[in-house]
Amino acid sequence: MAEDQKKVSAAARLFDVRRVIGGLFVVYGVIVTLLGIFDNQSEIDKAQGVRINLWMGLAMLALGLFFLLWLRLSPPKPPETKDAEDQ
Amino acid sequence: MEVLAASGLRLDLDIFDYLILILYFGTVLGVGFAARRAIKTSADFFLSGRSMPAWVTGLAFVSANLGALEILGMAANGAQYGLMTLHYYWIGAVPAMVFLGIVMMPFYYGSKVHSVPEFLRRRFNNSTHLFNAVSFAVAQVLIAGVNLFALALILQALLGWPLWVSIGLGAAIVLIYIGIGGLSSAIYNEVLQFFVIVAGLLPITIVGLVKVGGIDGLFEKVRQSPLGEAGLHTWADTATSDNPLGANWIGIIFGLGFVLSFGYWTTNFAEVQRALSAKDMSAARRTPIIGAFPKLVIPVVTVIPGLIALVTVKGLGAEEGDLTYNNAIPLLMRDLLPNGVLGVAVTGLLASFMAGMAANVSGFNTVFTYDIWQPYIRKGRSDDYYLKVGRWATFGGVVIGIGTAFIAAGYDNIMNYIQALFSLFNAPLFATFIVGMFWKRMSAWAGFWSLLLGFLASLALYLGHITETIHFNSDLEESFWGAGAAFVTAVVVAILVTLFTPPKPEEELRGLVYGLAGSSTSGEVIISGDKVWWRNPVLLGAIAVVLAFVLYIPVW
Numbered sequence: 001m002a003e004d005q006k007k008v009s010a011a012a013r014l015f016d017v018r019r020v021i022g023g024l025f026v027v028y029g030v031i032v033t034l035l036g037i038f039d040n041q042s043e044i045d046k047a048q049g050v051r052i053n054l055w056m057g058l059a060m061l062a063l064g065l066f067f068l069l070w071l072r073l074s075p076p077k078p079p080e081t082k083d084a085e086d087q
Numbered sequence: 088m089e090v091l092a093a094s095g096l097r098l099d100l101d102i103f104d105y106l107i108l109i110l111y112f113g114t115v116l117g118v119g120f121a122a123r124r125a126i127k128t129s130a131d132f133f134l135s136g137r138s139m140p141a142w143v144t145g146l147a148f149v150s151a152n153l154g155a156l157e158i159l160g161m162a163a164n165g166a167q168y169g170l171m172t173l174h175y176y177w178i179g180a181v182p183a184m185v186f187l188g189i190v191m192m193p194f195y196y197g198s199k200v201h202s203v204p205e206f207l208r209r210r211f212n213n214s215t216h217l218f219n220a221v222s223f224a225v226a227q228v229l230i231a232g233v234n235l236f237a238l239a240l241i242l243q244a245l246l247g248w249p250l251w252v253s254i255g256l257g258a259a260i261v262l263i264y265i266g267i268g269g270l271s272s273a274i275y276n277e278v279l280q281f282f283v284i285v286a287g288l289l290p291i292t293i294v295g296l297v298k299v300g301g302i303d304g305l306f307e308k309v310r311q312s313p314l315g316e317a318g319l320h321t322w323a324d325t326a327t328s329d330n331p332l333g334a335n336w337i338g339i340i341f342g343l344g345f346v347l348s349f350g351y352w353t354t355n356f357a358e359v360q361r362a363l364s365a366k367d368m369s370a371a372r373r374t375p376i377i378g379a380f381p382k383l384v385i386p387v388v389t390v391i392p393g394l395i396a397l398v399t400v401k402g403l404g405a406e407e408g409d410l411t412y413n414n415a416i417p418l419l420m421r422d423l424l425p426n427g428v429l430g431v432a433v434t435g436l437l438a439s440f441m442a443g444m445a446a447n448v449s450g451f452n453t454v455f456t457y458d459i460w461q462p463y464i465r466k467g468r469s470d471d472y473y474l475k476v477g478r479w480a481t482f483g484g485v486v487i488g489i490g491t492a493f494i495a496a497g498y499d500n501i502m503n504y505i506q507a508l509f510s511l512f513n514a515p516l517f518a519t520f521i522v523g524m525f526w527k528r529m530s531a532w533a534g535f536w537s538l539l540l541g542f543l544a545s546l547a548l549y550l551g552h553i554t555e556t557i558h559f560n561s562d563l564e565e566s567f568w569g570a571g572a573a574f575v576t577a578v579v580v581a582i583l584v585t586l587f588t589p590p591k592p593e594e595e596l597r598g599l600v601y602g603l604a605g606s607s608t609s610g611e612v613i614i615s616g617d618k619v620w621w622r623n624p625v626l627l628g629a630i631a632v633v634l635a636f637v638l639y640i641p642v643w
Contacts, residue, residue, distance in 0.1 A: 017143055017275045021282055024114050028107060028286070028431065035103055035427035043425035048297045052290045053427040060286055060431075 022067030029061025095409040096244045096417050104430025111283065111434045115264055115441075118275050122268030129474040132269035133201065133453045137363070139271075141370035141622075143278055145377025148184075148361040149385075150277035153284060154443025155436050156237055156505070158389055163412035165386075165393020166403060168331040169309065169318025170642050172390045177635040178344040181379045183352035185628035188376040191353055192362060192624075194524060196371040198598045201363070203356040203516075204458045210523050210599045211534030211591075213462075218538060219516065220458035223356060224451055226512050228484055231447035232491025233505060238440035239492070245417060245433060254492050261444050262485040265452070266478050270364055273442075273449045277361075280438040281381070287435025288388035290428040291419045295395035298423070305391075308398035318394070322643045342567040346574045350517035351509060357450035372624040379631040383638060392419055444488065452480040507549055507566060514570035515541025518577030527600040531591050533584035541577030545569040 036054025044051060126132050139147075164172040200206045204223060208216030239253035264272045299305045309318050317324055317331055324330035325339060332339075352358060352375070362374035396403055396415035400422070403410050409418070420432050456477045465472075519537045523529050551557030552565040559565040621627075 017278050020114065020118055020275060021279055024110065024279065025282065025286075027110060031103060031107065032427045032431065039425065039427075046425050047290075047294045047423060050294050050297050052294055053425060055293075056286065056290050056428050056431070063282065063286075 025064030033057030107430035119264030119268035149378035165390035231488035284435035287432035350513035545573035
């Protein structure tokens with residue numbers, strides 16, 4: 001079953017999951033944080049007085065930014081030929 | 088499960104919750120289309136081109152197991168059995184995951200097989216291979232159908248969508264993103280789903296704990312609940328079976344911790360496939376071990392909410408209706424989450440159903456193409472041809488999954504059905520594997536007969552149980568005995584048949600059996616690891632196991 005290993009294409013390495021997670025969580029973070037800022041009293045009461053939308057929104061925003069920052073600091077490596085041990 | 092359909096669980100979603108939901112599914116489909124551009128060969132489609140970093144495969148590994156059935160089921164167990172549910176994580180998962188990474192992965196990854204059945208073909212023979220490939224493919228579409236049906240039930244209960252709409256929509260989304268994007272798409276979505284489900288469940292734990300007065304308040308209230316003090320210990324009452332779980336320490340350690348757990352984690356291709364897609368041996372070995380660390384703390388968002396539901400939802404634990412244990416998490420979502428985080432929680436639940444189904448479908452299409460179609464039906468075609476077969480297999484798997492979803496609708500206890508499948512297929516497979524990996528004398532036909540008779544032994548107990556000719560106290564007890572019988576039978580048959588059949592030539596076993604080192608499976612490779620200490624599988628694995636022990640101490 002070695003034939004497919006030679007044909008493994010480098011293209012599969014190109015797109016990065018960190019961009020996907022980072023992007024979605026930044027958007028989620030913004031939406032939920034804004035909801036949290038404008039939460040009315042009945043919503044805060046439902047969550048036992050915790051401003052859960054605000055806190056979770058900020059946490060998701062931070063997580064999203066973390067992934068985008070990580071991607072920025074260590075971008076995906078350009079495709080290279082497969083290592084010798086993989087042949 | 089159909090009790091979920093009652094309307095008392097209906098959640099009041101607003102436009103922002105739906106926006107969050109729609110954004111998620113837009114992203115999932117976008118990932119599928121983006122991944123398509125990266126697919127040039129069948130190996131790209133089925134194995135992500137063996138290019139994934141370890142943290143991605145590790146999170147996908149744990150996420151493929153973190154289906155919504157698992158989440159709702161473990162919260163239900165938390166409410167019903169208390170902290171003994173932790174055994175499913177700390178002894179029932181972590182040691183097996185570490186064992187897979189340290190001991191077994193060098194054989195799997197090093198031998199360059201595509202799949203678990205292919206390993207059996209090389210270690211034993213074609214008959215063993217075909218038997219395992221077919222039974223795996225059948226089990227995968229059955230479980231995919233169960234996931235689809237459960238997804239539809241949840242949507243009906245929470246949002247009021249008709250069953251057939253949810254089944255069609257769920258199947259279509261999975262079909263599009265797996266059919267187009269292959270395993271890369273499945274893995275990326277699993278990683279994404281991991282974060283979404285945690286973000287969705289964490290607010291339940293936080294708000295819930297505030298409501299009951301923190302962890303001390305929670306434990307105090309559990310003491311006063313019907314579960315009582317016994318619900319707050321994991322090992323203290325296990326000298327006998329007189330504890331909430333109804334199992335003594337021998338059953339927990341050998342039944343759950345060894346046979347069931349090792350059988351599930353080390354031979355289930357839907358899991359192992361994630362590690363096979365890793366970029367190198369070190370990353371493949373770290374995959375299940377990295378997965379073990381989140382597994383250690385997942386009880387915070389499953390077992391703890393189960394206990395919170397027990398003490399805050401009046402009447403929880405009804406035989407039927409809205410207040411069954413299975414509804415612990417949906418009930419807390421209804422009671423505690425304001426719009427916003429509610430949308431994230433619903434999205435997380437739906438995402439995890441789809442990830443569960445996607446894991447089954449991507450395991451199915453790989454085994455169908457590489458292990459059934461290519462070797463036995465159409466040999467020696469071009470790579471493009473097999474890539475096409477893989478896409479058609481995906482389509483076929485999803486369509487059959489829809490069919491089995493409607494079959495699953497006829498069963499009243501879905502989890503027991505899945506447990507039965509595991510004890511039928513995984514327990515004998517694990518026995519055959521473990522003997523075959525460590526005993527080079529084990530012959531080719533011993534592999535086939537031990538797998539077949541192990542399966543039949545478990546099947547006999549299962550049939551005895553459902554026809555009530557053999558008496559078991561519970562379905563859980565049957566699956567434990569079924570797994571045990573399968574394991575013992577498979578080991579005994581392996582030894583007996585080996586004595587009367589010729590061994591396989593050593594040359595053919597290189598890299599497949601312990602002690603017959605190929606380039607990748609010598610003793611030194613297994614002990615050693617990456618050059619950097621924090622990437623060493625043995626060290627990371629040891630830390631995970633020690634942490635599991637330490638976590639037990641405050642709740643022993």
